[in-house]
Amino acid sequence: AQSVTQLGSHVSVSEGALVLLRCNYSSSVPPYLFWYVQYPNQGLQLLLKYTTGATLVKGINGFEAEFKKSETSFHLTKPSAHMSDAAEYFCAVSDGDYKLSFGAGTTVTVRA
Amino acid sequence: NAGVTQTPKFRVLKTGQSMTLLCAQDMNHEYMYWYRQDPGMGLRLIHYSVGEGTTAKGEVPDGYNVSRLKKQNFLLGLESAAPSQTSVYFCASSYGTSGSYTGELFFGEGSRLTVL
Numbered sequence: 633a634q635s636v637t638q639l640g641s642h643v644s645v646s647e648g649a650l651v652l653l654r655c656n657y658s659s660s661v662p663p664y665l666f667w668y669v670q671y672p673n674q675g676l677q678l679l680l681k682y683t684t685g686a687t688l689v690k691g692i693n694g695f696e697a698e699f700k701k702s703e704t705s706f707h708l709t710k711p712s713a714h715m716s717d718a719a720e721y722f723c724a725v726s727d728g729d730y731k732l733s734f735g736a737g738t739t740v741t742v743r744a
Numbered sequence: 745n746a747g748v749t750q751t752p753k754f755r756v757l758k759t760g761q762s763m764t765l766l767c768a769q770d771m772n773h774e775y776m777y778w779y780r781q782d783p784g785m786g787l788r789l790i791h792y793s794v795g796e797g798t799t800a801k802g803e804v805p806d807g808y809n810v811s812r813l814k815k816q817n818f819l820l821g822l823e824s825a826a827p828s829q830t831s832v833y834f835c836a837s838s839y840g841t842s843g844s845y846t847g848e849l850f851f852g853e854g855s856r857l858t859v860l
Binding site: 673683736 | 748775777779784785786787788789792794802803834836838847848849851852853854
């Protein structure tokens with residue numbers, strides 16, 4: 633069975649600063665890894681995903697994440713935060729059994 | 745392009761009442777899911793379906809039932825609502841068949857349920 637741990641339930645950054653959201657996973661098989669974003673009163677939408685191949689994955693809105701097998705991590709970064717990045721972010725893992733397990737989520741606040 | 749549509753979006757129930765949440769997708773996806781979202785707990789899988797006529801239990805299935813009589817619809821039922829079922833419920837769907845699964849889920853906008 634797989635599980636996901638997101639470090640930090642809330643992150644506050646200044647506009648223009650680096651955004652770093654941490655995610656560690658456990659999986660008994662090579663995982664599929666995902667980051668989703670949820671804006672207020674909306675459903676989740678996919679930011680990026682890793683399945684196979686290149687370990688540095690680029691997503692929408694300038695976000696990227698790197699799969700590090702040795703560290704069982706899939707941290708999400710964005711070099712320069714924008715006010716529109718304020719949202720809740722979820723890391724998720726699947727071991728290919730048609731189900732995703734989600735982390736508890738990290739809420740990002742962007743200060744002007 | 746509707747995607748995944750959930751109805752109703754809001755509902756208030758009294759303890760012991762029953763209700764059904766409807767999820768409809770127009771993307772011809774094989775797989776459909778019901779999750780609940782609670783503060784600090786992320787999303788937890790209630791039930792899922794890998795095709796028309798199939799259902800399976802997820803992480804937190806107790807107190808819920810589901811049906812997938814048509815490929816495009818996935819119903820979530822509460823037979824006797826309890827305050828612990830106060831939550832936001834999300835339906836999701838994904839495409840792919842065995843060997844081509846990629847895991848990307850497409851979500852509805854959620855249904856907020858309050859049980860008094």
